[in-house]
Amino acid sequence: MPRRTPPAAVVASELPQAARVLRKFRIVFNAVKGHFKQVEKKAGIGGAQLWALSLIRDTPDIGITELARGMDVHQSTASNLVRPLVERALVTTSKRGEDRRTVQLRVSAAGVRVLRRAPGPYSGVLPEALAALDRKTLGNLERDLAALIEVLGADARSQTRPLGD
Numbered sequence: 001m002p003r004r005t006p007p008a009a010v011v012a013s014e015l016p017q018a019a020r021v022l023r024k025f026r027i028v029f030n031a032v033k034g035h036f037k038q039v040e041k042k043a044g045i046g047g048a049q050l051w052a053l054s055l056i057r058d059t060p061d062i063g064i065t066e067l068a069r070g071m072d073v074h075q076s077t078a079s080n081l082v083r084p085l086v087e088r089a090l091v092t093t094s095k096r097g098e099d100r101r102t103v104q105l106r107v108s109a110a111g112v113r114v115l116r117r118a119p120g121p122y123s124g125v126l127p128e129a130l131a132a133l134d135r136k137t138l139g140n141l142e143r144d145l146a147a148l149i150e151v152l153g154a155d156a157r158s159q160t161r162p163l164g165d
Contacts, residue, residue, distance in 0.1 A: 028126070032163055035125045043118035045085070048073075048162035052081045053111055054122035056091055061104035074160045081162075090114055126163065 015023075036047040043050055048071075055070045056062055062070075068078035082105065085091040090111035093103045107115070121128040130138065149156070 032124065032126050035119070036163075038119050043114050045088075045090070045114060045118075047124055049081050049085060050115070050118050051123050051162070052078065053085060053090060053107060054115060056082075056085075056105045057107040057112065057115060060106050061094075061096070063102050063104060067105065071162065072160060073162055077160065077162070085111070124163065 013020075039045070039047045039050050045053070051071060052067060055067055059066070059070070064078050064082065065075055067082070068075040071078060071081075073081075082091060086093055088110075089108055092106050092108050094106070095102065096104055115122070130141075133141070
C-alpha cells in the first residue's frame with residue numbers, strides 16, 4: 001500500500017509564497033518561545049528577567065535608566081522587570097553617591113546561582129541570531145519587516161516591549 005503524505009507535510013515548494021513565509025515566521029517564533037520556556041523551567045524566571053539579571057551582574061551598580069538602555073526597553077519596563085528580582089532577593093538595591101534618588105543594582109549570591117543554571121544566551125536567541133547576521137542581510141530584514149509592520153498597522157509603541165515578557 002503506498003504511503004500517503006499527510007496534508008501538514010505538504011512540500012514547501014508547492015505552497016504559495018505567503019504560506020512559505022508564514023512557516024518561516026512560525027519556526028522563528030517557536031524557537032524564541034522554546035528558549036523562553038527552557039529559561040523559565042531551568043531558571044525559574046522569565047527570559048526578560050534573566051537578561052536583566054545578567055546585565056546587572058555584568059555592570060555592578062547599574063541604574064534603572066542604564067539597564068533600560070542596555071535592554072532597549074522603556075525605563076518603566078526595566079523597573080517592572082527588576083521589582084520581582086528584588087522581591088525574590090536575586091538583586092539588591094542601594095543608594096550611594098551624591099544623588100540619593102538614584103538606585104544602584106547588584107546581583108546577589110542567589111541571583112548568581114540562577115544565572116549559573118539558566119540556559120544561554122541570556123539576551124535570548126533572537127537578539128543573538130540577529131547580531132550574527134551580516135549588515136546587508138540585517139538591512140534587508142529591517143526594510144522588509146518595516147513594510148510588513150505597515151501592512152499590519154501594528155502599534156510601534158510595542159517595539160520596546162521584550163518578547164520574553
